[in-house]
Amino acid sequence: MSKPLIKLKYRDKEFEVPAGMTARDAIKKVGLQPETILAVVEGKLVTDDTILQVGMQVKLIAVISGGAR
Amino acid sequence: MKCRKCGATAAINMRQHKLALCGEHYLEWLPDQCQRFIEKYQMFTRTDKLLVAVSGGKDSLGLWDILHRLGYQADGLYIGLGIEQGYSNESLRCAEAFAQAHGLKLVTVEIEATYGATVPELAEISHRGQGRPCSVCGLNKRYIMNRVAHDGDYTVLATGHNLDDEAAVLFQNTTQWLSEYLVRQSPVLPASRPGLARKVKPLCRIYEREMAAYALLRGIEYIYDECPHAIGSTTIYYKEILNKMEEDRPGAKLQFYLNFLQAKDNGLFALQAAEIELHPCNRCGQPTSAPNDCSFCRLWDKVRQVKGAQLPVTPLPPDLVQIQL
Numbered sequence: 001m002s003k004p005l006i007k008l009k010y011r012d013k014e015f016e017v018p019a020g021m022t023a024r025d026a027i028k029k030v031g032l033q034p035e036t037i038l039a040v041v042e043g044k045l046v047t048d049d050t051i052l053q054v055g056m057q058v059k060l061i062a063v064i065s066g067g068a069r
Numbered sequence: 070m071k072c073r074k075c076g077a078t079a080a081i082n083m084r085q086h087k088l089a090l091c092g093e094h095y096l097e098w099l100p101d102q103c104q105r106f107i108e109k110y111q112m113f114t115r116t117d118k119l120l121v122a123v124s125g126g127k128d129s130l131g132l133w134d135i136l137h138r139l140g141y142q143a144d145g146l147y148i149g150l151g152i153e154q155g156y157s158n159e160s161l162r163c164a165e166a167f168a169q170a171h172g173l174k175l176v177t178v179e180i181e182a183t184y185g186a187t188v189p190e191l192a193e194i195s196h197r198g199q200g201r202p203c204s205v206c207g208l209n210k211r212y213i214m215n216r217v218a219h220d221g222d223y224t225v226l227a228t229g230h231n232l233d234d235e236a237a238v239l240f241q242n243t244t245q246w247l248s249e250y251l252v253r254q255s256p257v258l259p260a261s262r263p264g265l266a267r268k269v270k271p272l273c274r275i276y277e278r279e280m281a282a283y284a285l286l287r288g289i290e291y292i293y294d295e296c297p298h299a300i301g302s303t304t305i306y307y308k309e310i311l312n313k314m315e316e317d318r319p320g321a322k323l324q325f326y327l328n329f330l331q332a333k334d335n336g337l338f339a340l341q342a343a344e345i346e347l348h349p350c351n352r353c354g355q356p357t358s359a360p361n362d363c364s365f366c367r368l369w370d371k372v373r374q375v376k377g378a379q380l381p382v383t384p385l386p387p388d389l390v391q392i393q394l
Contacts, residue, residue, distance in 0.1 A: 035312040038081075038281055045285050047070040047082040047089060063127075063281035064233070064295075064308055 006052050010037075010060040017052070024048035027060065036064050081282045084319035092286045099283050100135045103271050107139075110256040112269040113225045119143040120223035120266075122214050123167075123175070125160030127284040127291040128229030130167050132272055134287060136227065137171060143227070148213050149179035150206060151187025152296060160292045167289065176221065178213050186372050189298075194375045195368055202298050205368065212365040215355060218266035226266040233277035235270070236322045237307040239329055252338040256330075262347050262356045274323065277308075 072091035198204030357363035
């Protein structure tokens with residue numbers, strides 16, 4: 001039986017990954033660079049070793065800004 | 070993962086420092102780090118009057134917040150660039166909201182209202198920057214920041230450049246061996262000429278990720294979306310490469326930057342360090358290396374020729390800035 005999926009919100013996109021992954025692995029799985037992303041679960045900033053479980057509201061925050069300043 | 074200081078659940082893990090902290094201790098740790106770098110690089114003291122360049126983003130608002138918390142006298146400067154898609158409107162709103170919430174003074178300069186054109190219009194008319202307005206944007210921001218600092222008797226101009234910004238510029242300049250730029254990259258640019266403001270980068274050793282975490286944990290409302298013109302920029306391209314290195318070797322970005330500063334201190338670029346001859350611009354009086362008029366004045370001349378008499382332009386009025394609060 002396949003693992004239940006959890007949703008990750010990133011900007012105006014939504015991804016699904018299997019529950020039980022760490023935030024870091026989930027970020028990699030959806031094709032983002034872990035160094036450029038912060039994970040927020042239930043509105044709280046978490047470290048990327050946090051295990052993502054069913055029912056969690058997960059938001060990924062991009063940290064990069066750029067251009068000439 | 071647990072906070073190293075109190076054992077509570079950590080909010081951030083900084084692999085380059087082998088340090089995980091909870092929100093409360095992180096919000097103490099980061100300003101302490103900034104204070105350490107302000108002292109180490111002799112950026113300024115508590116008697117200085119600081120002007121912080123504020124874009125409405127996480128770095129500049131985070132810097133302003135940190136300086137305020139550390140007890141420095143720091144006003145903000147917001148430059149309205151007229152960037153499309155609501156970017157400039159939203160960035161001004163964030164800057165104003167922060168200033169109001171903390172009772173701080175924000176100086177605003179709207180480029181279109183003051184000089185007669187938005188940055189995207191300037192780029193189109195001048196044909197500078199290969200289809201991107203980033204070059205004219207940088208030129209205008211540097212000029213106005215220096216001008217406002219000078220006119221407002223600010224002794225120091227602080228910008229929110231973080232470690233990722235510094236490492237990306239360093240990487241770009243190194244891959245092209247642009248020694249004249251490498252020699253000038255530093256946490257502090259002294260006010261070496263009359264009319265030039267002392268420029269400092271208190272976040273130069275703070276990762277971009279750390280500044281985003283700081284803004285989130287402090288509840289600072291910042292403009293999250295990227296400047297529409299920065300998407301696909303070379304700075305972001307180099308940041309991505311460096312972040313790939315960082316993923317495999319935590320601390321790679323920091324070591325790259327710190328080893329560069331060390332090499333510079335050891336005289337690696339001593340031959341390039343000859344002083345550039347500067348003199349006052351014939352038109353506006355700001356220091357320039359150009360023979361007659363500075364590049365800012367020449368740029369705006371081109372715009373006046375194209376937009377003609379319809380421009381509400383006056384030559385650098387003394388009431389250049391509109392003080393708010």
